[in-house]
Amino acid sequence: MKKYLLLAVALLLVGAILVGCASEPTSVLDKIQKAKKVSVGTSADYPPYEYVDDAGNKTGFDIELMEEIAKRMGLELEWVDMPFDSLVAAVASGKLDMSISCFNYDEERDKTVDFSEAYYTTEDAFVVTSAFSGTIVAPEDVAGFKVGVQSGTVQDDWLTTNLVTPGLLPEANLSRYERVDQAALDLANGRIDVLMGDYVPIQALVAQNPDLQVVYHGELSTGPINIVLPDGDTALKAEVDRIIKELQAEGFIDQLAVKYFSE
């Protein structure tokens, strides 16, 4: 019995420490402006959004975007690499000022942290050649054709879950390619009828190849992505949102998307 009593006392002590540390009234915006430094978390294992290049430096769409945001806030940017699942907890506990790692909005996450305005919305697109004679009105219509996709992408996942698994699209009619440009080559050669991909790189592809055309685009497998911010910190959110809107208006984000998503 004594043992359990001691254990209970120990747990109470830990609890008291946790409660004692919970108050944190000032905005993170004040803190980072005073320090002239912002520490941002990312999980640099998700190309092309965030990854390490051959020299071991962080690079990618999110990385370059965040560097621009920090620059406009007049802050030095300190990257903290952390596995994806630790990032939200690290922002919630104040270990990081914010996190950018291709986060989709999620109700569960919203309980402990806040989200910035979406800085980018990923869309999917279907592209065909001028020789294509079928019609695609709804996305499910592609089930009647030979479809190509980059393997392991969210688009691959969408096709597999919504068309292949229910038996609408025979597995043999779905070709998975290592890279989007290989799929585009097969599309031009007539081995596949339709290519599904992220709308941004698809647009770049169509711009290079006038024989191709987009027949459908929309949010199927993807959606808006946001920066994760401390919970209830309206001042910080307002500042980050303002800069995101500024960058969108200037076309900076679109340029980044072309740079990172069309290779």
Next chain:
Amino acid sequence: MDFGQFISYIASGTVYTVGVTLIALPSGLLIGTILALFYVYGGKVAARVMNLYSTIFRGIPPLVLLFILFFAVSKGINLSAFLAGSLSLGMVSSAYQMEIVRGALLSVSGDQLMAARAIGLSRLQAIRYVVLPQAVRLAIPPWSNEAAIIIKDSSLVYALGVPEILRRAQLIGASSQKYLLAYLSAAIIYFLLVSLTTRLLNRLENKLSIPSHP
């Protein structure tokens, strides 16, 4: 990226692996030895308290303790990821090392303590000059086991983003898509570290062994 760059990128995480081990292992040894002395020679109450300590820390997975220290406790006391990781591993290890030292102390027969007292040594002197030197020798084999465990467990700090061997293997695996090669490289580096350490400790064991003593 060629293979040499690949390996050297992952291997540069060894600094953190060794760093975590060099904090966790000695701090665990220090705390563990002191606690073990209290456990064995400190009377009934001390033994109970030490037993509780050992039960608690051996019962908490290091990763859980790591998250408690980093995300909860260190909200007030600002601990870096590296330090939070090293300390939580050290705390868990101190419980195991206490049991190792305790076992070694108990293996030195109680008659020796009595004999030492009989020739006029104080209790403290008897422990210091008769029991401890023998116990240290007995503790080395299980202790080298603990050292190997700590080296491998140090990979846990990857969960806080410390760029040690495992985290680096993940990063380079993701950017190059050569996951097998990345994790194999990490495995080889860990294996080399552990086998080197075990070898050094074996040598120490031989060097310290008492001649004509089993």
